[in-house]
Amino acid sequence: ETVLTQSPATLSLSPGERAMFSCRASQDINNYLAWYQQKPGQAPRLLIYDVSNRAAGIPPRFGGSGSGTDFTLTISSLEPEDFAVYYCQQRGSWPLTFGHGTRLEIK
Amino acid sequence: QVLLQESGPGLVKPSQTLSLTCTVSGVSINSGLYYWTWVRHVPGTGLEWIGYIFYSGNSRLNPSLRSRVSMSMAKSQSHFSLRLTSVTAADTAVYFCAGGLVVTPGYYLHYWGQGALVTVSS
Numbered sequence: 001e002t003v004l005t006q007s008p009a010t011l012s013l014s015p016g017e018r019a020m021f022s023c024r025a026s027q028d029i030n031n032y033l034a035w036y037q038q039k040p041g042q043a044p045r046l047l048i049y050d051v052s053n054r055a056a057g058i059p060p061r062f063g064g065s066g067s068g069t070d071f072t073l074t075i076s077s078l079e080p081e082d083f084a085v086y087y088c089q090q091r092g093s094w095p096l097t098f099g100h101g102t103r104l105e106i107k
Numbered sequence: 108q109v110l111l112q113e114s115g116p117g118l119v120k121p122s123q124t125l126s127l128t129c130t131v132s133g134v135s136i137n138s139g140l141y142y143w144t145w146v147r148h149v150p151g152t153g154l155e156w157i158g159y160i161f162y163s164g165n166s167r168l169n170p171s172l173r174s175r176v177s178m179s180m181a182k183s184q185s186h187f188s189l190r191l192t193s194v195t196a197a198d199t200a201v202y203f204c205a206g207g208l209v210v211t212p213g214y215y216l217h218y219w220g221q222g223a224l225v226t227v228s229s
Contacts, residue, residue, distance in 0.1 A: 001170075034215045043203055043219035044154070055217070087154055091213025095169040100153035 002026055004088050006099035012107040019075040021086050021102045028068050029092030035064060035073045038101075039084045047086075048073060078104075109133040111204050111220035119198075119227050125191040129204030129220055136185055137162045142207045142214050143180070143187045147200040148222070155200075159207070159214075160187055194227045201225075 003026040013019055023033065031051045036044035046055045048064040051071060061076045075082055083106050088099040115127035129143070136143060142159035149155065158168035160178040168176050172191070180187045191198060201222040207214035 032213060036216075043205075043222055044216070045219075046215055046217055049215050089154075089215065091210070091215060094167065094213065095158075095171075096156040096213055098154040098156070 001095060002029060002090050002093050002097050004090060004097055004099035006086075006088060006102050008102060009100075010103045010105060012105050013078055014107045015078050015080055017078050019078055019082070019104055021073040021088075021104075023066075023071045023073070023088035023099050025069040025071070025090060025092075027093070029090045031067055032090055032092040033064075033066070033071050034089045034091070035062075036087045036089065036098075037082075037084045038087065044087060080106075109206060109218040111206060111218055113202060113204050113220045113223035115223060115225070117224055117226060119194055119225060120229050121195055121227055122193055125189070125194050125198060125202075125225055125227075127189045127202055127204070127223060127225070128186050129188070130184075130186045131206070132185065134206075136180060136187065137182050139163075140209060141218075142209060143178075144205045144207055144216060145178070145189045146203045146205055146216065148203070149197070149200040157189065157191075157202075161209075196227050199225065199227045 005024045007022045035048040038044040052064040063074045085101045110132045144159040145157040160166040175192045177190045203222045204220045205216040206218040207216045
């Protein structure tokens with residue numbers, strides 16, 4: 001099973017700042033990595049797929065990068081609605097696995 | 108617009124069977140376009156992929172749960188279902204149904220239900 005390790009566990013930032021989330025895979029996942037956003041009481045929402053492709057309707061302030069085993073989600077300038085939990089997910093091997101999430105909170 | 112909605116008991120006794128149904132609208136579950144999936148979120152941990160069922164009836168399950176999980180589809184009623192046997196408190200979670208576009212390898216989850224909290228307690 002591919003283990004995804006996300007860091008930091010919590011990120012405290014202010015609106016307008018840049019946010020960077022890390023996801024490290026226990027083995028090469030061939031760039032088959034996605035990012036999701038989850039707000040309290042809601043389902044996760046797909047943001048980024050295959051490392052750097054934005055899903056439909058996702059604003060350009062969300063960007064993804066990385067390769068091999070190390071991946072980053074960047075939010076260029078935080079909006080109030082961006083404060084949530086962010087998960088990475090890999091599809092490079094079975095079973096599908098998710099990271100434990102990074103909580104983005106308002107500083 | 109693809110919509111999914113979970114339904115089922117919110118409380119299950121230990122050692123009994125958890126059963127949930129997901130009703131899909133906005134797309135045919137026979138289309139072959141999606142893997143119809145169950146994911147759970149155990150409090151204090153991350154998301155766990157339980158498995159999927161395809162329109163053909165084939166399924167793929169997480170090895171960690173495979174011995175206790177089964178999935179089925181009712182195509183005429185546009186729903187698919189999850190059964191998890193011999194539940195314990197560790198199975199207390201929010202259970203999501205979801206749909207992921209068919210790609211290879213694996214897939215991502217594009218559409219999600221709102222989630223159903225299932226508590227295992229006597």
